[in-house]
Each structure stands twice: as C-alpha cells, then as structure tokens.
Amino acid sequence: MSVLVVGSTALDSIKTPYSENPRLLGGSASHAAVAASFFAPVKLIGIVGDDFPKQYLRLYRRHGIDLEGLQVVPGKTFHWAGEYEVNMNNRRTLTTELGVFETFTPKLANAHQDTPFVLLANIAPALQHHVLDQMRKPRFVVADTMDLWLNIALPDLLKLLKRVDALVLNDSEARQLTKEDNLMVAARKIHKLGPKFVIIKKGEHGAILSSPEGFFVSPAFPLDKVVDPTGAGDSFVGGLIGYLASTKGKIEANLRRAMIHGSVVASFCCEGFGLKNTTKVTRQAINERVKALERIARF
Ligand code: AMP
DSSP states (O other): OOEEEESOOEEEEEEOSSOEEEEEEEOHHHHHHHHHTTTSOEEEEEEEETTSOHHHHHHHHHTTOBOTTEEEESSOOEEEEEEEOSSTTOEEEEEEEOGGGGGOOOOOOGGGGGOSEEEEOSSOHHHHHHHHHTOSSOSEEEEEOOHHHHHHOHHHHHHHHTTOSEEEEEHHHHHHHHTOSSHHHHHHHHHHHSOSEEEEEOGGGOEEEEETTEEEEEOOOOOSOOSOOTTHHHHHHHHHHHHHHTOOSOHHHHHHHHHHHHHHHHHHHHTSSTTTTGGGOOHHHHHHHHHHHHHHHOO
16 A cells, blocks of 8 residues: 655755765655655655756655655755764754745645555644645554644644544653653653554664553664764654555554564664665665564564
8 A cells, every 4th residue: 555745855964073965865755755665655745946956856766756746846945954963862953944845735636635544744733734634534644743843833733643543753752742751651641632653762772652552662773883863763654654554454463563664764764864875775675674673672
C-alpha cells in the first residue's frame, strides 16, 4: 500500500565543527519520503521555488516518489540553516526562511485522497489539518511535530492530536507538551490527548512506543561516527510508516518491527550530510542492519 507524505521540502545549509554544506536537499518531507520509499510507493505533497535544483527532483524520481503533489512555483524554496556543536546532540537554528511555503495551501489530486497511509511530517499544524481534511478514510495517520509548533501553534496541534492514530515526537517535546518529566507518565498524558500510539524519540538512545499493548523500546543502531544527524527523526518516521504500509495484518502486530526499520534508516541518514548517505542505501543493507539490531537487543 502507498504512503502520502506532506511536510517541508527544503534547501538545508548545515554547519558542523568539521565542514560546511550549503543548500543540500532537505526538509522533513524529503527525508521521510526517501526513507519510506525503501518499503512502499510514496506520494510527496510539498512546494519548492524555481531555485530548486533539478538534480534534487531527479533524486526524488530515482526513489520512485510520485511528484504530482509537489508544486514548483516562482520564488524561493524553504531554506533552513543549522549549526552543530562538537556534541552533535546540540544544534542551533541559524535561519528559517519560509519562502514559497508562506502561501502553500495544497489541493490534493483525487487519486491522492484515497492513500491508506498518511504521514503528516513536521510542518505547521494548520497545514497538517488542511491535508488531513482532504483525505478519505485513511487507514493509519501519523503526525510528527517540533518544539516551534508547541510554542506558537499549540491550539492547532492539540486539535490535530484528536485526529491522528500516532504521534511521534522527541523526549524534550514530550516533556514540554505534558509538563511532565517522567516519559512513561508523559506518554500516558499524550494518549489522553488523542493518539492511540505515542512514539517518543530519544536520539542516540533509541525510541519508546507506548500503545494499548504496553511499552516497547527500540534501540538506535550504534554508530562509530555521526556525520550529520539532520533529518534522522524524519527518516525514522518515514521508515516506520513505509514499513507498515508494506506489511499485512494488524498495525499493532507490525509496529515494533516498523520502529526497528525506522531506526535503521535513521542510522544511515546520520552517516552523511543531508540525504547524501540515505540515497545510496539498498534494501539489502537495511535488512542487514535490522538483523544486527535483532542480535544486539536479544537477551
Ligand atoms: P530533524 O533533524 O529531524 O529535526 O529535521 C531537520 C529537517 O527539518 C531539516 O531538513 C529542515 O529543513 C526541516 N525543518 C527545520 N525547521 C523546520 C520548520 N520550521 N518546519 C518544517 N521543517 C523544518
């Protein structure tokens, strides 16, 4: 089954203590769509300006991503710039230029409205609502978010939580949303806001799933070297929903393996700038890391 992904389609300028990489292909939807494409057909909903390099469009196409919902309009592509410290858990946003995203109100094609799996990747909650309003009975809807929307669009986000099956957010966002330090208690509070499944990401320490069946803890794939963690969270959720869309049976029965696949795709993302490493990965390489994670986590 296929996955519809809406989110930011961006140019990212990323600075680490060792290197500077301007105008890479980035954005929450780009990372998530490429990650999901290893497992299922993907439809991308987004907008870019006429400065968006053609080679990036080719890259989406090489991953079989349906670009009918990607608008190319006059103006500037969303541009995000960030700088990492030596400890790459610490990142500072230098610039966020919305560009053509400022006026983005996507109208979904008829064929897109029946997509069974929907990923509302990180973008303004109002836009996530706008896309969800146009979907006809999706089977599974996952939303991602970030601290910015908790700060400036909380009412919209709270309304969204009543409409989604799963929420994915990182540990500091879960604490901010619930005003609760203990993540187990925070997850329970988030269930009360709407989502049946709550997934809390903890960066290099993996991710926790809270569901009616209880808790599951997915490790992160251990890496010797992290080059650039930008988009790891988006790759995680993209891999997760792509894997789910490729499986038969109940969502509940497949979610744990979906988290492991998400963690593995995220690990590849961290090994290169932007999407450089993710786009080189093969399904076989993913399967090998999944097996390695199984060995690591078994006891
Ligand atoms: P992550 O590393 O998972 O937090 O995701 C980083 C990606 O999020 C980058 O590729 C950015 O282009 C994108 N991004 C940063 N700020 C925003 C924003 N305000 N809205 C949507 N996407 C954003």
